[in-house]
Amino acid sequence: MEAFKQFTDWALARGVTLDGISTHKFPGKGFGFTADKTLEIGEIVLFAPVSILRTAHTVPKSISKRIGKISVNGLLAAELAMDTSGFYAPWRGALPTKQEIEDSIPFMWHPSLQELLPSASLSLLEKQKEKLSSDWAAVSAAFSALSYEVYVYHWFIVGTRTFYYTSQKLTNINHDDCLALIPLADVFNHADVGCEVTFSPSGYHIRTDRRIEKGEEICISYGNHSNDFLLAEYGFILVENKWDEIVLDEIILPLFSEEQLRELNEARFCGKFALSKDVVCYRTQVAVRLLCMPVKRWRHLVANGLGDDEDEYQANVDRILMDALNPLLNVACEKIKQVDALHCGLKSQKEILRTRWKQIHLLLTTFMSKLESNT
Numbered sequence: 001m002e003a004f005k006q007f008t009d010w011a012l013a014r015g016v017t018l019d020g021i022s023t024h025k026f027p028g029k030g031f032g033f034t035a036d037k038t039l040e041i042g043e044i045v046l047f048a049p050v051s052i053l054r055t056a057h058t059v060p061k062s063i064s065k066r067i068g069k070i071s072v073n074g075l076l077a078a079e080l081a082m083d084t085s086g087f088y089a090p091w092r093g094a095l096p097t098k099q100e101i102e103d104s105i106p107f108m109w110h111p112s113l114q115e116l117l118p119s120a121s122l123s124l125l126e127k128q129k130e131k132l133s134s135d136w137a138a139v140s141a142a143f144s145a146l147s148y149e150v151y152v153y154h155w156f157i158v159g160t161r162t163f164y165y166t167s168q169k170l171t172n173i174n175h176d177d178c179l180a181l182i183p184l185a186d187v188f189n190h191a192d193v194g195c196e197v198t199f200s201p202s203g204y205h206i207r208t209d210r211r212i213e214k215g216e217e218i219c220i221s222y223g224n225h226s227n228d229f230l231l232a233e234y235g236f237i238l239v240e241n242k243w244d245e246i247v248l249d250e251i252i253l254p255l256f257s258e259e260q261l262r263e264l265n266e267a268r269f270c271g272k273f274a275l276s277k278d279v280v281c282y283r284t285q286v287a288v289r290l291l292c293m294p295v296k297r298w299r300h301l302v303a304n305g306l307g308d309d310e311d312e313y314q315a316n317v318d319r320i321l322m323d324a325l326n327p328l329l330n331v332a333c334e335k336i337k338q339v340d341a342l343h344c345g346l347k348s349q350k351e352i353l354r355t356r357w358k359q360i361h362l363l364l365t366t367f368m369s370k371l372e373s374n375t
């Protein structure tokens with residue numbers, strides 16, 4: 001707690017302002033903010049001046065020039081990992097520990113646990129591996145004394161704490177590289193709906209999006225992310241998540257012939273199929289119709305769009321979905337059994353996996369009972 005007080009004082013002395021909120025430790029979440037008084041909608045609770053940001057431009061040239069081509073996440077991690085300046089010491093002292101990162105981030109989990117991740121988290125994990133290994137190749141070639149473990153820890157510290165940032169200096173930069181670290185603002189935890197975060201030439205303002213009672217946790221939203229995404233990228237899942245969905249590609253794509261897959265590809269309807277709360281996405285509704293209607297009519301449908309009303313094919317589509325989703329229910333039950341049978345990994349890691357598969361099972365049964373009641 002002392003480290004957090006020092007960190008907060010350090011940030012306030014550098015122009016960050018807090019109004020009506022203070023840091024607090026939450027079980028299972030690390031630090032976050034709570035409201036010290038009742039806050040009305042639209043109140044600015046935190047301001048962070050541009051001068052406190054860490055971006056690709058604030059990394060000393062002695063580091064960035066030596067490393068060369070690297071992701072911004074990778075560059076910020078390299079600077080943080082090698083920073084001994086003392087300037088950022090109070091911030092570093094309040095960051096989650098290496099152990100906390102290793103326990104929560106699936107990248108660090110035992111491979112037997114990783115194998116039991118839902119497919120959407122697994123594919124994000126594969127992308128992380130590629131990105132990290134390319135960043136590490138660039139950093140280790142330039143700074144051979146830096147250890148891999150230290151770098152990986154800082155890579156995930158950066159990955160779990162950056163904000164979207166763009167400036168006039170940043171041209172030709174891809175969306176994933178528009179990143180800034182904002183000490184103290186990075187203490188906000190995530191909720192599916194949270195405070196509004198805006199950037200202006202003076203800095204970042206964080207404003208309440210609703211009335212918040214004294215003592216309530218006050219969150220921002222890291223984006224409209226599903227629980228599979230939050231798990232892979234941030235190491236947690238939400239109990240209530242209005243953006244939650246499961247990816248259906250692995251069960252929908254095998255339903256099509258080679259020729260139909262080509263047709264889907266040409267129409268840009270091949271993949272990114274999802275089930276959220278109790279509906280399948282528009283892409284799924286359209287794609288599955290290719291299995292029920294003549295190709296010419298399907299092309300017409302793609303060009304003109306599917307109306308809001310159910311069409312003559314809906315019952316067929318529902319039946320196909322029902323048959324395709326059924327085996328996933330067994331997969332979810334099987335995964336829970338496999339998690340329970342594991343003799344490795346932490347209790348908290350197994351609990352998060354078990355809960356996620358239960359959520360997936362519930363999403364499926366809710367949707368399937370809706371389909372059944374339609375027939």
Ligand SMILES: C[S@@+](CC[C@H](N)C(=O)[O-])C[C@H]1O[C@@H](n2cnc3c(N)ncnc32)[C@H](O)[C@@H]1O
Nearest residue numbers: 028029030031160161186187188189190234236
């Ligand atoms: C930007 S940091 C937020 C501050 C962090 N809690 C700390 O102690 O420094 C993001 C990390 O906080 C944790 N976190 C954020 N929102 C959470 C939530 N709703 N539930 C559980 N953990 C959460 C996760 O470990 C995530 O990777």
